[in-house]
Amino acid sequence: MATTTESSPAVVGGGANNARAWEWEGKVVSAVPAATADEAWALLSDFLAFHRWHPRVAACRLASGTPRAPGCVRYCEGTPTAGDGAPPPDWAHETLLEYDADRRFFRYEMNDxxxxxxxxxATFRVVPAPAAGAGCELRWEFECEPVRGTPREALVARLQAGLDGMAARVRDHVLAARTGSTTAAAVVAGPEAAAGELKLDNSIAV
Incomplete structure (x- = not known):
């Protein structure tokens, strides 16, 4: 069912790319048995907090627009590779196109x-696991043109690795919160993350 502003007051934004046939499209999925969909969404729903959960995103901040509202643009950057002559970190500006809190998803477009x-x-979703009591699934769907110098399989593997890392961080955070432990929670949401400058490992993955 298509999301519209008329059918759900929690939905803001609109369609991004209409009914275009894409050369590349796909989906990666990662299970989080330890977390309910609501628990995971509460952690992952912030469009400007990508760096707190994705293991290869070093920084994510507002570039323009109203924070977390459709039309806002975020700037994401990967951690620089160490060593003389190393390439600059990956970076991208991404525009939030649609946000639906009730259905736990948001959609965005990569720009420059x-x-x-x-x-x-891309569309990021959190959904209940198919089996009752089995937690939730994180889903990352994409439609794009072929990427210069990157096979489709490599893009899918890149997305899957990033999503698996996010699932692991969500699991650790939820379990730490339930047991009262601060160790795992500090790893993913410590003072550096709160300041928007959490430094992680290597480049971003869209």
Missing amino acids: NNMGFGLFF
Whole structure:
């Protein structure tokens, strides 16, 4: 069912790319048995907090627009590779197109970047696991033009690795919160993350 502003007051934004046939499209999924969909969404729903959960995103901040509202643009950057002559970190500006809190998803478009992407649209979802009591699933769907210098399989693997890392961080955070432990929670949401400057490992993954 298509999301519209008329059918759900929690939905803001509109369609991004209409009924175009894309050369590349796909979906990666990662299970989080330890967290309910509501628990995971509460952590992952902030469009400007990507760096707190994705293991290869070093920084994520507002570039323009109203924070977390459709039309706002975020700037994401990966951690620089160490060593003389190393390439600059990956970076991208991404525009939030649609946000639905009730259905736990948001949709965005990648704009200017240094990773070879042309048109690229993605939808991030948190859904209950198919089996009752089995937690939730994180889903990352994409539609895009072929990426220069990158096979489709490599893009899918990149997205899957990033999503698996996010699932692991959500699991650790939820379990730490339930047991009262501060160790795992500090790893993903410590003072550096709160300041928007959490430094993690290597480049971003869209």
